[in-house]
Amino acid sequence: MTEIILMAHVLFGMLCIVAGVWLFVDVLHANEANQGRIRRVSIAVAALMWLAYLVGGYWYLTYYYVDKAIILKGPWPFAHSFFMEMKEHVAIMLLLLATYLPIAAASNTAVNKGARKVVLWVVGFIVLIGIAIDGAGAIIGIGAKVALMATKG
Amino acid sequence: MDTLSKYTVSFGASLAITSILSALLVVVKELNENSVLAWMKGLTSHHWITHGLLMVIAFFAIGWGLAKINNGEGLKITPERLVCVITSAIVIGGLIISGFYLAY
Numbered sequence: 001m002t003e004i005i006l007m008a009h010v011l012f013g014m015l016c017i018v019a020g021v022w023l024f025v026d027v028l029h030a031n032e033a034n035q036g037r038i039r040r041v042s043i044a045v046a047a048l049m050w051l052a053y054l055v056g057g058y059w060y061l062t063y064y065y066v067d068k069a070i071i072l073k074g075p076w077p078f079a080h081s082f083f084m085e086m087k088e089h090v091a092i093m094l095l096l097l098a099t100y101l102p103i104a105a106a107s108n109t110a111v112n113k114g115a116r117k118v119v120l121w122v123v124g125f126i127v128l129i130g131i132a133i134d135g136a137g138a139i140i141g142i143g144a145k146v147a148l149m150a151t152k153g
Numbered sequence: 154m155d156t157l158s159k160y161t162v163s164f165g166a167s168l169a170i171t172s173i174l175s176a177l178l179v180v181v182k183e184l185n186e187n188s189v190l191a192w193m194k195g196l197t198s199h200h201w202i203t204h205g206l207l208m209v210i211a212f213f214a215i216g217w218g219l220a221k222i223n224n225g226e227g228l229k230i231t232p233e234r235l236v237c238v239i240t241s242a243i244v245i246g247g248l249i250i251s252g253f254y255l256a257y
Contacts, residue, residue: 114232
């Protein structure tokens, strides 16, 4: 069950990144016809980020203490002391960016170049930071793996 | 037609302010485990829940407040300046958090 929760966290995060890339391309080609879709996808990005945050947060608060203890005794303690600590706090900034996105995307990005620029920068940050903290999650997983391998000799 | 809506500007500025506040709260709580961190833990059972809640509340409160200034017309800044403010805050906030945990 814990693995399913963890995989759901990663799945929602990855879907958020994919939706973010979709939104970026749609806003680059903004016209009157795709305004409704831009608004819907911006809401989807925010919803997926909230789901990733809440599911990941539940797992972090309920189950992560076991992994943390293993990682800190292993050869990669920085997987927790740097990557997890950084990830859990940068994720709050990412959540705020995703929450702001539908507010910025409510403007007509087909005619308002300023609004288009704001949306492109915000969704660009969501995608880049999302990829970065996804990578941090992978390093945390490897930190647990190398620690378990070390105990097996 | 490059004027941003008052909510785009106000909540964009709030995003920038809250991102910096969040990064500073990381430093403050980690350096004050017996006071700030303990208080945050006591409020919701875990400091990270309190941190997230405080930042989401601050984001909406500051954004709503900035939308009410100038007789309800909200904060006035150009799109270029708003992008610059948001970008600077995200980069500085990220550097504060990363730099702190690298050094801590």
